[in-house]
Amino acid sequence: MGKQYLPNLAHKDEMLKEIGFGSIDELFSDVPKEVMHEFNLPEGKSEYDVFLEMNQILDKNKTVLEMPSFLGAGTYFHYVPAHVKYLIERSEFLTAYTPYQAEISQGMLQALFEYQSLIAELVGLEIVNASMYDWGTALGEAALMAARVTKKNKFVVPKHLSPEKKKVLETYVAGAGMEIVYVDWNEKGQLDLEKLKESVENAAGVYIEMPNFFGLIEENIVEVGEIAHDGKALFVVGVDPTILGIVEAPGELGADVVIGEAAFFGNPMNFGGPRAGIFATKNDKKLIRQMPGRIIGMTKDTDGKRAFVMTLQTREQHIRRAKATSNICSNEALVAVAAAIHLASLGPQGLRKLGEIILKNTAYFKRRISEVAELPFDGINFKDVLVQFEVPYDIIHERLLEKNIHGGYYIKPHFPELGESALFAVTETTRKEWIEKLIVALKEIIAEAGL
């Protein structure tokens, strides 16, 4: 099957004859016969058959539209306006590749330049690349870049970091032989400054997140940056960009490098991918030269007209090969463009409002959840809230699921010291009824467990 995609099937013999081949097999005469293999695979099906089949498989998924969910911990249910999806599905964007031929790819180049520009405004730094794979890989690349810039090989990160990011970071730096040092949190669930000071000696970089893995706003972010700079380390800030309408740009707080997740704008959750990593630096030649990833720049054409082109490519693998700043080639261009379209639609008012709604919804959620559980850390939360139960969380999770509610992300397997805790998250999409349903259910579950 699939003949509908293969126009020249109808001209096979004619074409072979025209170029002097007797058969298709002759085209493969250079393949050793002894290893040729006939696929043991099912035969193809009609588009309708596959449409039905895929729908039946997908039907086994239960979405967050069918079941109130309080999952976050690095992926959040945000609403994506319909026009964003329509625009990125324009096939001129969708079916193009990397804009190697700038003159015929100005649309994608300008859209990516605008993405870089919008992120620059958000994070308060001048230099932004056209995307990494995701926040986690951006973190790995930031650590490697810090090592190249400072010629040191230690990278200091909070212990309260998502298990996903920890694992990606550790894998990314293994080849370079870097050491990752984890710094504890304090009683407020924020980075412990005294412990940070002890770890910063000889560090290539110090990393902190806004908000942190517990959903808390790190109040001492400026001080963390100062400690990093006193130790001659790069200050790397990871940010959930949806907070940047209400919280100061990391660039204004001293960050040398800002990373984060662009896909929180303009892109659905998609079971965790695709996403797009933000990567931004100060306008400092030393940093730019070591930056990973593609960069789009503004220039002019031979008529003097404004034009866009991939630039500063001498850092990249296709030119520098083994000496490149990163191996990245394909990135997440379309995800970045979706994020840009969403951001451009939000504007300053929308972004501020989005941040305020999430902040208020989180505060409301905290008040309600504290009716039935403990909140180990007191602070300002954005999306995620660490909730501690007396009842083992797996029981709570199970019983909530029976009631068609998806609870939070159980973090005991990764942070045993936090006991029966889970991260519950809310966003602008969370409904009051969902929280009400959750609190009622939790009360029942806790009461039952007490019997």
Added chain:
Amino acid sequence: MYRQAKWDEPLIFELSKPGRVGFSLPDPIEDVEVDIPEKLKRKKLELPELSEPEVVRHYTRLSEMNYGVDSGMYPLGSCTMKYNPKINEEIAGHPKVAFIHPYQDERTVQGALQIMWELEQWLKEITGMDRFTLQPAAGANGEFTGVMIIRAYHLDRGETQRNEMIVPDSAHGTNPASAAMAGFKVIEIPSNEQGMVDLEALENAVSERTAGLMLTNPNTLGIFEEDILEIAKIVHKAGGLLYYDGANLNGILGKVRPGDMGFDVIHVNLHKTFSTPHGGGGPGAGPVGVKDFLKDYLPVPVVEYDEENNRYYLNYDLPKSIGKVKEFYGNFAVLVRALTYLKIMGKSGLKEVSEIAVLNANYLTQKLKGTRGYELPHKELRKHEVVFSAEPMKKETGVKALDVAKRLLDHGLHAPTIYFPLIVHEALMIEPTETVTKEDLDYYVEVLKKISEEAYSNPELVKSAPHNTAVRRVDDVLAAKRPVITWRMYKQLKEKGEIDI
């Protein structure tokens, strides 16, 4: 005659009008007051302000100044720009794909896990490998995964001295870059006159320090490495592993499998062979397959199927795993597209893909061969792609491969990959794929011939191309010399009077 839209489309920031609103947001659940500490409060926020119709018009205009596979022939070598069936988009855009969270209870995402598991079974049989991870986001991310697995394997066996990765000089730039990222020293070996791995050079390069060889087969010249079994023997005898850069399987699908050729690790670019759209440079997906003896080193989690209970689940219990190369499980929405495509194509369809792709490439090769100014170095029989050299044309007329590429654009045709592989001077790397028509191929050849005539009669016309695209030849030297990366930088330069665009 081709004419691309030439909008004088301003930057979105330049379209901004204070007070315009392009969003609609729900009300907060309750108007709770929350105070952000003063020192952390957002001060300046200079985003553009536009209404929704303005945003839509702006990006629609930009899209009109972009060329995709749906616009016309896009034979970018090594990139496999085939048609992307629309059904893939429809399935990938399903709410049951979009609205699921990666940490959901496995019982609520059985469909997603089944898709991943089924895709793995297809990829195993297609490549002849025993296990796959679907986590890598792109080819290069897959390469990094693969070489990290090779590294873990040698370290696990106590062979810590194996720190050299051998890479042919015709390899994709990502190969040496990925190997270096994993901490390997890269040893480059030359190709022979036929454009294939020089066996003697390989013999001389392997040693007890060899971790592996990274190879593309068919290689980047589109030539099948006929000595592949011998190559595998040499590398394995030295204790090294064989890595297959499967950026592109279009030349071998249904004919021969990397696993049967002796490869131990492979990555596959789903966005190339398996027809998921390239999105202007991503998202792609670069699953990695390994032979049985390497499966313990795969990234976590892997997807398992419990047949007895008809249950799919994520397995994190791989103590020797290299860790993770990306958050969560990979570019899931891309995986959905690839599986949809595979189910439609099936066994015979996939075989026909490579047959027609190879037929098209050889048809174009033979039709273009002998045209003045273009030369066909190395052997003639190609697989899915062919690399011509415009070296004679450059010598005789001053018209370079770059100029030929730009002149192609004037005819509504995308250029081939140029100046790659590095071993061919003035390279024009053409990969038609199986989804073009015979007329497309004939026209492409006709235009290349016409450009040759122009080069010899009116070289300035070619050197000043393109003429019919949204902008004329772009000044990339200026872009690098005076970087303008963002609106913020542009404004600063404008204020200082240092920029006139």
